[in-house]
Amino acid sequence: MITTMETMTKRQKKDIRLLTGFVRLYCAGHHGETSRVDVRLPADLGTVPLCGECGQLLSYAVSKRLSCPLEGEKPSCKRCRIHCYGDRERQKIRQVMAWAGKRMIMSGRLAYLWHYLF
Ligand SMILES: [Zn+2]
Numbered sequence: 220m221i222t223t224m225e226t227m228t229k230r231q232k233k234d235i236r237l238l239t240g241f242v243r244l245y246c247a248g249h250h251g252e253t254s255r256v257d258v259r260l261p262a263d264l265g266t267v268p269l270c271g272e273c274g275q276l277l278s279y280a281v282s283k284r285l286s287c288p289l290e291g292e293k294p295s296c297k298r299c300r301i302h303c304y305g306d307r308e309r310q311k312i313r314q315v316m317a318w319a320g321k322r323m324i325m326s327g328r329l330a331y332l333w334h335y336l337f
Pocket residue numbers: 245246247249250253269270271272273274
């Protein structure tokens with residue numbers, strides 16, 4: 220479960236919306252028959268139905284994004300000096316973004332996060 224934050228920057232909100240979009244697309248494409256539960260997003264971002272595995276990944280990614288100590292300092296996570304993700308989570312989110320990113324590009328949506336994070 221993600222802790223509700225009172226204040227988020229516009230950039231944080233944008234990133235979290237995009238992260239959610241990626242994970243949701245991936246989950247729909249890979250875990251079609253799995254039962255889903257609503258994962259609550261911070262502040263006013265609502266909920267998203269995901270399977271257990273994807274819900275965990277998204278919660279992890281969102282909490283990392285919200286607790287980033289370098290907010291405003293760096294141009295992208297790709298060039299970050301901290302690399303706050305664990306190896307396993309990093310592999311997983313890259314996999315999600317590679318798969319979902321291709322589909323977003325094909326459907327004409329801007330793959331901003333793809334460049335931003337990895
Ligand atoms: Zn899933």
